[in-house]
Amino acid sequence: MAGAPGSEAGARAPHLRWGVIGCGVIANEMAQTLAREGRALDGVANRTHEKAQAFGERYGVRRVYDTIDELIASPDVDAIYLTTPHNTHITYLRQALAAGKHVLCEKSITLNSDELACARELAAKSGVQLMDACTVLHMPLYKELRRRAQAGDFGRVNLVQENFGSYKDYDMRNRFFNPNLAGGALLDIGVYSITLARLFLESCPTELASLMNPAPTGVDETDGILMRNPEGQMVVLSLTLHSKQPKRAMVSADAAYLEVMEYPRADAAKVVWTADGRVEEVHAGERERALGYVTDDLEAAVAGDEEAAAQIETSADVMALMTRLRRDWGFSYPEEQQDR
Incomplete structure (x- = not known):
């Protein structure tokens, strides 16, 4: 060493x-x-x-x-x-x-x-x-939310839903669409989505169903992904490199749901409690310091x-x-x- x-x-x-x-x-x-x-x-x-x-x-x-x-x-x-x-x-x-x-x-x-x-x-x-x-692994917000989830604060997690859509011009030479640069939505943006979902699941999904629309080069341009683990927790993901979508994640549990916008480097989340609709704001870390946490x-x-x-x-x-x-x-x- x-x-x-x-x-x-x-x-x-x-x-x-x-x-x-x-x-x-x-x-x-x-x-x-x-x-x-x-x-x-x-x-x-x-x-x-x-x-x-x-x-x-x-x-x-x-x-x-x-x-x-x-x-x-x-x-x-x-x-x-x-x-x-x-x-x-x-x-x-x-x-x-x-x-x-x-x-x-x-x-x-x-x-x-x-x-x-x-x-x-x-x-x-x-x-x-x-x-x-991958910044989702390192942002203080997710460490705090995961700590609370594992402590049972939100009840059992049942469903994770995430969107991530970017609009990239059709330039087949750039890294987004070029297979020689390992392009495609899954490895470029889907990695954030799947990482976030995995943080809130009891175990890794074993059942997968998906559809992929290819770009002209063959790499995945748009993906629809459904996953389920042995505990019955489900994940639904929508990814695209050629249509704008909000970067929105929602973790639904028995007692509350967590909503996070711009989730790859998020420093704030909203917790909406099931019983009375009360909204709690959670803040941790600073978006601008994402690579510092890494x-x-x-x-x-x-x-x-x-x-x-x-x-x-x-x-x-x-x-x-x-x-x-x-x-x-x-x-x-x-x-x-x-x-x-």
């Missing part, structure tokens, strides 16, 4: 030396988040070195590496935030985990369950932390926080569901077809 500081469970999480691979929107947000907290990235690398150089100059990154391989091998980096397209994740995960780096990986963490199982095995072998950066959780896991480290189990359930859905649709990505 490359010089990562450690501590006993419950101790203050260490500040790791962070490197980022990729210079897109998420990498910029991470650098800005660290800057607001008086911190800076320790390294950056990108497939195009000129972009890495410009990124490094903009954010005062301590070192711009000539290649991604050099950053992964560097003894001056403890943890890597991987922000490249979905279909490149497993390649860099294999390298970084084998090199003893902790890795925080953007959603979707891998293309499928087999890739995630491989990455988890490597992380365990190297004694490092692997974490999914990096905090990785650092907490390294310090021995078992709850933070266990988030990967939720990610594994979500990945299993997404893998099964795509199998039901008969859709696979080029990398998966090559592996057959």
Whole structure:
């Protein structure tokens, strides 16, 4: 493990030396988040070195590496935030985990369950932390709502309903519709929806029914998904990349329903109580600090926080569901077809 500081469970999480691979929107947000907290990235690398150089100059990154391989091998980096397209994740995960780096990986963490199982095995072998950066896992609002749900405050959860719709122009070269960049609604936006649902279910769904409308490139453009677990809790999801919908989640329980708008990075929810219609506002965290909570959780896991480290189990359930859905649709990505 490359010089990562450690501590006993419950101790203050260490500040790791962070490197980022990729210079897109998420990498910029991470650098800005660290800057607001008086911190800076320790390294950056990108497939195009000129972009890495410009990124490094903009954010005062301590070192711009000539290649991604050099950053992964560097003894001056403890943890890597991987922000490249979905279909490149497993390649860099294999390298970084084998090199003893902790890795925080953007959603979707891998293309499928087999890739995630491989990455988890490597992380365990190297004694490092692997974490999914899907913001729903890390926002304080969901930690608070889940705590209350598990304590029985809302009664038994019966149904989770979620919408997520974005309007993307038909440009088949961009990442949303391009199968060579692992495009499609499920891996891009559905991962938020399924992750949120899984947080409030007693167990992972085992029954799935779905319909998918493909974009001209074959990736899923619009998805309708119905799921049920052995306890009878149901999930209904509506996803689309070519029609605008509100990002709305509703968790219905016996004693109340929870409503969350703009749920990928939500910091507020409404609880409507069944008995009298009373409305309770719940606030936790700050939407603007979403990536700060993500990096905090990785650092907490390294310090021995078992709850933070266990988030990967939720990610594994979500990945299993997404893998099964795509199998039901008969859709696979080029990398998966090559592996057959």
